[in-house]
Amino acid sequence: MKKLPIYAKTLLLQGASTIGNFTEGFYYVEESIKCKDYDILIKFCEWIDGKVGGASSYNIDMLFASFRNPNDEELAKQVTELSQLIKMHKL
Numbered sequence: 001m002k003k004l005p006i007y008a009k010t011l012l013l014q015g016a017s018t019i020g021n022f023t024e025g026f027y028y029v030e031e032s033i034k035c036k037d038y039d040i041l042i043k044f045c046e047w048i049d050g051k052v053g054g055a056s057s058y059n060i061d062m063l064f065a066s067f068r069n070p071n072d073e074e075l076a077k078q079v080t081e082l083s084q085l086i087k088m089h090k091l
Contacts, residue, residue: 001040004064008033008041013057022048022055043067052079053086 011032015025022045026033033041047067048055055063059082066075 001037002068004044004061005037008037009057009060012041012045013055013060016045016055022046052083053090 011029012022012026015027015029016022017025019025019028023042026042026045030038044064044067048063052063062075062078063082066072066079069075
């Protein structure tokens with residue numbers, strides 16, 4: 001999977017919005033996740049919660065691109081900046 005499918009993006013954002021974080025939100029919507037996408041999407045949700053601290057419809061595609069391309073320095077920089085912003089707002 002190179003890009004995050006629209007159905008997955010919608011479900012992950014809905015689950016996170018309902019439950020409060022992406023990993024638990026994934027389990028809230030998991031019955032609607034296609035089997036072939038299951039493993040990568042749960043890992044992506046864990047990565048968002050552990051490394052970034054959250055996501056929105058505005059940045060989830062960039063985050064998925066960074067997750068799938070961990071050696072891309074520009075994407076890594078954007079993730080770091082986003083993570084810092086999220087942490088500042090949670091304090």
